[in-house]
Each structure stands twice: as C-alpha cells, then as structure tokens.
Amino acid sequence: MPHITIDSFDTSKIVSGDYGETKLLFIAQDFFSEDEMLGVKIGEDTFLLQIKKSDAYWLLKHDKLTRPLDVNLVKQAIWDISIAFDLKVLNSNININRLQASLANAYEKGIEDFIDIEFPFESVSIEVGFGSGKHLIYQAQNSPTRLFIGIEIHTPSAQQVLRQVELLGIENIWVVNYDARLLLEMLPSNFMHRIYVHFPVPWDKKPQRRVISKSFLEESMRVLKKGGQLELRTDSHNYFWYALDTFLGEGISKTAIEIRKNEALEITSKYEARWLRQEKDIYDVYVTSASKSKPRILDFNFSFNNIKYEEKLLKQLPWKAVIFDDCFVHFERVYRVSQSSILLKLAFGSFDRPEHKYIHMDKNGTDYFSSMPVKTLTNHKAHLKIEEFLNV
Numbered sequence: 434m435p436h437i438t439i440d441s442f443d444t445s446k447i448v449s450g451d452y453g454e455t456k457l458l459f460i461a462q463d464f465f466s467e468d469e470m471l472g473v474k475i476g477e478d479t480f481l482l483q484i485k486k487s488d489a490y491w492l493l494k495h496d497k498l499t500r501p502l503d504v505n506l507v508k509q510a511i512w513d514i515s516i517a518f519d520l521k522v523l524n525s526n527i528n529i530n531r532l533q534a535s536l537a538n539a540y541e542k543g544i545e546d547f548i549d550i551e552f553p554f555e556s557v558s559i560e561v562g563f564g565s566g567k568h569l570i571y572q573a574q575n576s577p578t579r580l581f582i583g584i585e586i587h588t589p590s591a592q593q594v595l596r597q598v599e600l601l602g603i604e605n606i607w608v609v610n611y612d613a614r615l616l617l618e619m620l621p622s623n624f625m626h627r628i629y630v631h632f633p634v635p636w637d638k639k640p641q642r643r644v645i646s647k648s649f650l651e652e653s654m655r656v657l658k659k660g661g662q663l664e665l666r667t668d669s670h671n672y673f674w675y676a677l678d679t680f681l682g683e684g685i686s687k688t689a690i691e692i693r694k695n696e697a698l699e700i701t702s703k704y705e706a707r708w709l710r711q712e713k714d715i716y717d718v719y720v721t722s723a724s725k726s727k728p729r730i731l732d733f734n735f736s737f738n739n740i741k742y743e744e745k746l747l748k749q750l751p752w753k754a755v756i757f758d759d760c761f762v763h764f765e766r767v768y769r770v771s772q773s774s775i776l777l778k779l780a781f782g783s784f785d786r787p788e789h790k791y792i793h794m795d796k797n798g799t800d801y802f803s804s805m806p807v808k809t810l811t812n813h814k815a816h817l818k819i820e821e822f823l824n825v
C-alpha cells in the first residue's frame with residue numbers, strides 16, 4: 434500500500450484547502466497518541482490519511498477503514514500533500530499511474546452503490562471470496578449475458594482482479610471490496626442465479642469469522658431466485674460437516690441439498706490446484722432455494738437527529754465495549770479536529786460481523802465519515818444506541 438516516510442515537521446502549518454487534485458478537509462490529533470489524521474477528498478471519494486510518528490521518522494499512509502479501492506487516489510493524495518507542505522521525503526513507494534486509475538472505476542462498486550441498485554443484466558450471480566479471480570473470470574467469460582458480482586474482503590486481491598478485468602475487457606463483472614456476509618443483506622430478494630463460495634477460509638479456531646452460517650444461508654436463500662443455488666466447494670472435511678450441519682440444523686424448516694465428492698469442475702482455482710496436487714478430497718454442497726422470498730426493504734435511517742458536539746461528551750463516553758442483547762457498541766479512539774469538532778472511531782453491530790466506522794461531530798451536527806453503515810437491522814439497532822451515547 435502506498436506510503437512515504439518523512440522527516441518530522443511542524444503539523445500546525447497544515448491548513449485545509451485545495452492542493453493539486455486533493456481537497457484537504459481537516460487535520461485531527463489523536464487523543465491517545467502523537468499520531469494525526471488528515472481528512473481528504475479527491476473527486477467523489479473522501480478518505481483519511483494517517484501521520485504515524487516514531488522517533489526515527491514519520492509515516493504518511495492510508496487509513497484502512499476509509500481507503501478507496503482505487504489505490505491511485507491514495508497515492509495522489511499523499512503526493513499532493515507532500516508537495517503542498519514541502520515534506521522532506523526519506524523513502525517513498527509512490528509512482529502515480531493515471532491509466533490504471535481511470536480504468537479501475539468502471540467495474541468497482543462500493544457498498545453504498547447497493548442502496549438503490551439497478552442491475553443492467555437480467556441474470557446475476559455472486560462469487561464470495563474470489564481470491565485470484567480465476568473462477569470468477571472464467572464464469573464471466575463463459576456467460577457474457579450474465580453479471581457476476583465478485584465480493585472479496587482482501588483489498589490487494591480485489592485490486593488485482595480489477596486490473597485483470599480491465600485488461601481482458603470483461604464488461605460483466607463488478608468487484609466489491611467488502612465483507613460478503615454484510616453485503617448480502619443489502620441485495621434484493623429473488624434475483625440471483627447462483628452464489629459461489631469456493632474454498633472459504635475454514636477458520637477452525639475462530640468459527641465466528643466463517644462465511645457460512647445460519648444467517649448467511651437464510652440471506653442466500655432470500656436473494657436467490659426460486660431454483661437458484663448456493664454452491665459451496667471445500668477441501669476441509671471439518672468445514673464440509675460444519676456446513677451440512679448448518680444447512681440441516683435447528684431452525685431450518687425446509688431445505689434441498691445435493692452433495693458431491695471429488696467432482697471435477699471445468700476450471701481449477703489456485704487453491705484447488707494445490708489441494709489436487711496433494712490428492713485431497715474435495716466436497717461440493719449445493720443448496721437450492723425452494724420458494725419465493727419476501728422483498729427486502731432497506732428503509733433504515735442512519736442520520737443523527739440534531740446531535741451536536743459538546744465538550745463534556747468525551748468524559749461521558751464509555752471507552753470499553755458495551756454489550757446489548759443483540760448488538761454492541763465500542764468507542765475505540767478519538768481525534769480532535771478543532772476545539773469544537775472531533776472524529777470518533779468505533780466498532781458496532783453484530784458480534785460476528787462488526788462494522789467499523791468513523792463519526793464526525795461538530796457544532797453543526799454529526800455524521801458518519803466517510804460512508805454510511807451497511808443497512809442491516811442489527812447495525813440500525815446499534816446506531817440507535819450510538820445516538821443515545823452521543824446525545825449528552
């Protein structure tokens with residue numbers, strides 16, 4: 434990821450304004466360390482850059498939570514800031530490539546794009562955790578009239594596949610760099626043709642991080658059209674039995690499952706090739722959506738009603754996770770933007786799929802920075818609790 438190492442400098446000389454292609458919105462001081470945050474905007478993308486300070490040198494780098502998928506925007510912002518404030522650069526891995534930037538945007542979708550989404554294809558399939566993208570690209574090339582939405586939580590994999598999609602000129606792939614478990618909850622009902630989950634991470638020691646769960650199954654059945662299939666392919670004996678147990682388990686009233694062992698597919702992914710070399714068994718589980726589901730209406734409101742920053746807030750906020758029946762809220766860090774304005778970093782929502790966000794507060798109001806939470810019922814419950822905490 435792009436970053437520069439720089440000499441220490443007087444950060445009070447950083448003032449908001451337009452610098453090259455970058456609009457600098459604010460600079461904020463971490464309450465608990467010497468580090469600082471820069472709020473920046475390029476075009477429609479708003480994100481944060483971090484100044485991490487050590488005795489030997491400082492780092493100017495991206496912030497993981499708000500990082501745009503187009504890595505060139507981060508490079509551009511770091512570049513513009515370093516030129517504008519005449520920073521002494523000791524080391525840099527920045528090499529701005531405009532061509533990549535202009536191509537990347539067409540196939541990239543953000544979580545917020547799915548709020549009122551319209552699909553330009555009649556048939557849509559999803560691949561969860563596409564990794565190297567071999568299967569995703571193969572499917573898209575073989576079914577050019579179907580849209581393939583690839584959801585991948587690992588940013589470098591998402592970026593790499595975006596580049597391949599562009600180079601190959603494939604027009605029926607969207608890449609979403611997000612947690613598939615959350616994105617699924619935002620998709621309309623009865624629409625998808627197939628959901629592929631190939632070689633998910635087994636997470637034997639942290640099962641709460643697994644993609645497959647009862648709620649993932651329920652959401653998959655909802656978004657699939659009647660007759661559509663969820664397709665799990667795994668080399669993990671444990672995961673196979675865990676998935677079967679989940680698909681047949683308590684609370685699942687009706688299900689249609691087909692199981693295959695060591696079935697050869699037309700395309701072998703990078704992971705599969707490795708398991709095949711080791712002569713491991715491979716299991717497929719197909720779950721068919723047997724009925725029509727109710728429409729999903731996303732009408733949760735994530736705005737903060739007339740909440741303004743008050744200095745006493747920081748003394749009253751809990752700095753440890755607060756657990757409620759079905760959600761939690763954890764205020765993790767605070768950054769001071771000015772005497773009358775702060776940036777809060779927090780985690781909240783469901784225990785197995787927490788949201789991580791920033792909230793910006795000043796004397797005029799309060800907003801999520803730089804994007805809204807995913808519109809799920811649990812996130813909304815947590816949002817109402819956050820609103821209560823901030824309303825002092």
Ligand SMILES: C[S@@+](CC[C@H](N)C(=O)[O-])C[C@H]1O[C@@H](n2cnc3c(N)ncnc32)[C@H](O)[C@@H]1O
Pocket residue numbers: 561562563564565566584585586587590611612613614630631632633634644702703704705
């Ligand atoms: C073992 S790799 C398999 C990659 C690919 N499907 C294949 O067969 O080669 C699992 C992939 O799932 C991704 N992943 C894990 N959890 C995810 C989640 N919640 N949402 C989206 N992707 C996820 C990981 O980043 C990783 O790329």
